Amino acid sequence: MRKILIVGAGQSGLQLALGLQSQGYEVTLMSNRTADEIRSGRIMSTQCMFHTALQHERDLGINFWESQAPRIEGLGVSVAAPDSTRPIDWVGTLDGYAQSVDQRVKMAGWMETFAQRGGQLVIHGAAVSDLDFFSRTYDLVMVSAGKGELVSMFGRDASRSPYDAPQRALAVAYVHGMGPRPEHPDYDAVRCNLVPGVGELFVMPTLTTTGRADILFWEGIPGGPLDAFQGIKDPAEHLSLTLELMERFTPWEYARATKVELTDGSGTLAGRYAPTVRNPIGRLPGGGLVLGVADVVVANDPITGQGSNSASKCAAAYLSSITEHGDRPFDEAWMQSTFDRYWDTAQHVTKWTNAMLGVPPEHVLNLIGAAGGLQPVADRFANGFNNPADFENFFYDPALTDAYLTEVSSASGASGSSVPE
Structure with a gap:
């Protein structure tokens, strides 16, 4: 059977490795950390996976934590006013539930499973010179490690990368003790809190190494009041600043966070990066x-x-391309067509994400506002997180937005509830 090397043991690398392994390929996986080092290390992401991405894991039988992770039934949007009230506040219901599993839990577990199933696991940081050697001994080499020297091999695609600098300063804290939203205490939802001109706060339930937890995630406009985490090394100080900013800008979220504590000493993360599409x-x-x-x-x-969702969808697309290719060479034309297959999905994510980083135009503000009184609009917006391609139909073009809102208003008599049933 054909020999394949995957460098990088994140969502995409491990999902792809386990998928290829199940198809009988001889797979080698390189990771710069052991499973134990990952499990006891620093948090890596703010992953929340929606239905399609979760289904890719189910299809491979690697959804090991589905019964333990909170079922996220909805996605809510709140918009802060200058006086810290919420003129817009609604929640849309997801057609299929979402879930978040701390990548320290998932990646460590998947890595151990890969090794137990007979996969070759190499714990070693790879350099370009290593890959130069390996490319002659494997039928296909794939790089799924998104940082460091290896990424420099893939040139930036300027035509698909409108930003050349970070558009947000990121700060994450995993906490225990977060209370429910009082308006629906038994309903798990991702909460997107938009603070115009300042940034965003996301709150989402997750499963971490110590059980059920919540993720507090600030996205701050660079140079603004949320861009305050650089240089903070002490996790307690990081959490204190997170809460201070919540009290100032999103007091309704702070009200349920007054008793939180960090899940563990490695439960914080801060950084920034420029959104970039590279040549594949x-x-x-x-x-x-x-x-x-x-x-x-x-x-x-x-x-x-969309990060973990896109990683899962990419791994699924690549798995299909590899298995369908049979014994033919994995040449440059195949590599390009394999990426193009993924880009069919990824382009919608990139377009939507880049749009959300900018100042929202009037028709988008109207759409978000209308969702508070029109439940079908709230639901459709929420389900766009699972299928971002749908935003093409009602989000970007003011005429399409107006037509959609008119249609829904007529159908519902301009009535609707923003409270889940």
């Missing part, structure tokens, strides 16, 4: 080619919560 094929000094995977080649800002 890396050229090695010796002439070999490697294929970039997921956020190596399409790295979006996490404002739309």
Whole structure:
């Protein structure tokens, strides 16, 4: 059977490795950390996976934590006014529930499963020179490690990358002790709190190494009041600042966070990066080619919560391309067509995410406002997180937005409830 090397043990690399392994491929997986080091290390992301991405895991039988992770039934949007009230506040119901599993839990568990099933696991940080050698001994080499030297092999695609600098400063804290939203205490939802001109606060339930928890995630406009986490090394100080900013800008979320504590000493994260689409094929000094995977080649800002979803969809698309290709060579044309297959999905994520990073135009504000009184609008917006391609039909074009709102208003008599049943 054909030999495949995957460098990087995140959502896409491990999902792809386990999928190929189940199809009988001889797979080697390289990781710069052991499973135990991942499990006891720092949090890595703010993952919330929606139905389609979760289904890819179910299809492979690797949804090991589905019964333990909170079932996220909805997605809510609140918009803050200058006086810290909420003129807009609604929640849309998801057609299929979402879930978040701390990547320390998932990646460590998947890595152990891969090894137990006979996969070759190599704990070693890979350099370009390593790949130069490996490209001659494997039928296909894929890079799914989205940071470091290896990413430099994949050139930036300027035509698909409108931003050349970070558009948000990111700050994450995993906490225990978060209370429910009082308006629907038994209903788990991702909460998107928009603070115009300042940034966004996302709150989402998750499963972490110590059980059920919540993620507090600030996205701050650079140079603004939320851009305050650089240089903070102490986790307690990070949490204190997170709460201070919540009290100032989103007091309704702060009200249920007064008793929180960090899940563990590694439960905070801060940073920033420029959203970038890269060319999918890396050229090695010796002439070999490697294929970039997921956020190596399409790295979006996490404002739309698509990172782990996109990684799962990329792994699923690549798995299909590999298995359908049979014994033919994995040449440059195949690599490009394989990426293009993924880009059919990813382009919608990139377009939507980049739009959300900008100042929303009037018709988008009207859409978000209308969702408070028109439940079908709230539901459709919420389900766009699972299928971002649908935003093409009602989000970007003012005429399409107006026509959609007119249609829904007529059908509902301009009535609707924003409270889930």
